[in-house]
Amino acid sequence: MAACTSQHALISVKPRCASASFSSDRRAGNVRFVSTTSCCPSSRKLGLVCASNSQSSVIEPAKLPSSPESGSNPKKSSEAALILIRHGESLWNEKNLFTGCVDVPLTPKGxxxxxxxxxxxxxIPVDVIYTSSLIRAQMTAMLAMMQHRRKKVPIIVHKESERAHQWSQVYSEETKKQSIPVITAWQLNERMYGELQGLNKQETADLFGKEQVHEWRRSYDIPPPNGxxxxxxxxxxxxxxxxxxxxQLVSGKHVMIAAHGNSLRSIIMxxxxxxxxxxxxxxxxxGIPMLYIFKEGKFIRRGSPAGPSEAGVYAYTKSLAKYRQKLDGMDQ
Structure with a gap:
């Protein structure tokens, strides 16, 4: 799997063995569809080339897994956007402390x-927002949605108790139409760093050794102490x-997830x-959003939106272009 880099580099992974044939080249914005050949000579698939200032990389869209209960593929849906955002800088990011599941807010920079x-x-359309249960992710989601041209109000859905759910009900249908539900889930929390939480990263490396701390932080299956x-x-x-x-995506809903480095790495994996x-x-x-398009049971990575003043991501699909035209019409 090669990395898809955009004008704002977001992720970097070592490429797998793959070769590309550029005989078929259909441009869409700064994305090219090409016919790709994998290490297996008999396989040939449609991939993506995401252009950047320095290089282009091929991506094979990820298919949804089959349902174990039904034994069949999920039904096809209309196109839906999936936006992933890692929270802005937190106070403990700034102090170079292991944060994990400790609930600290954003810095002014964040x-x-x-x-x-x-x-x-x-x-980009957003119908529902998911965040972790931690304030830094929730702050990021709320602040981000306050910039949206649709001007819908994000409202946290409280289901921690029956009373909390009842007391937070909205009884105006018109107000509901102008709102976006925000669903919080501890499952999207940052990786729990156990006994490292609150410790300075450099001091921890000095105490336990750089190799040991690197293993705790960067290995896939080795946890830190009690983490x-x-x-x-x-x-x-x-x-x-x-x-x-x-x-939600299968039903055609556009989803934004504001979460953390490790929970989002897991989803991207x-x-x-x-x-x-x-x-x-x-x-x-x-604070750099990553966009995927869900269509016909597949997730296709589109890179990072460059900004509202540039064509960037909005030229990638017809439905996103139409949505922006609709917003332009509302502003007139």
Whole structure:
């Protein structure tokens, strides 16, 4: 699997063995569809080339897994957008502390990152938002949606108790139409760093040795003391994604997920079919949105939206272009 790089580099993974034939070249914005040949000579698939200033990379779209109960593929749906955003810089990011599941807010820089992320997705439809249960992800989601041109109000759905659910009900149908539900889930929380939480990363490396700390942080299946490995984090995050979020996309809903480096790496590992070795080299920048298109049972990575003033992502699909035209008409 090769990395898809855009004007704002978001992720980096080591490529798998693949070769590409450029005999078929259908341009769509800064994305090219090409016929690709994998290491197996008999296989030939349609992939994506995502252009950047320095290089182009081929991506094979990730198919949805078959339902184990039915034994058949999920039904095809209309095109839907999936936006992934890692939260903006937190106070403990700034202090270089292991944060994990400790609930700390954003720094002023993190607030600005969330606002800029919102500007980059302000022309992309959003019907439902998922965040972790941690405030830094929730702040990022709220601040980002405040920049959206549709001007819908994000409202957190409270289901922690029957009373909380009843007391937070909205009884105006018109108000509901102008709102976006925000669903919080602990399964999307950051990886739990156990006894490292709150410790300074450099001081921890000095105490335990750089190699040991690197193993705790970057290995796939080795957890820190009394903490989670990336594998353990992926198990809960991907399970939740399959059970709760994929059905929304199948129904045609446009979804935004504001979460954390490791929970989002886990989801991207699933979407892009990365190996355990590839995912440990995957880096996500704070406050940079990543866009996928879900269509006909497949996820296709489209890179990072460049911004509302540039053609960028909006030229990738007809439906996104039409949505932006609709927003332009509402502003007139």
């Amino acid at each position: 607030v600005n990152e969330a606002i800029e992320a919102g500007k980059r997705i302000c022309n 989670e490995s990336l594998e353990m984090c992926a198990e809960r995050a991907v399970s939740y994604f399959k059970e709760q979020i994929i059905p 699933h979407l892009d079919k990365l190996t355990s070795q590839e995912v440990i080299s995957l880096e996500l920048s704070t």
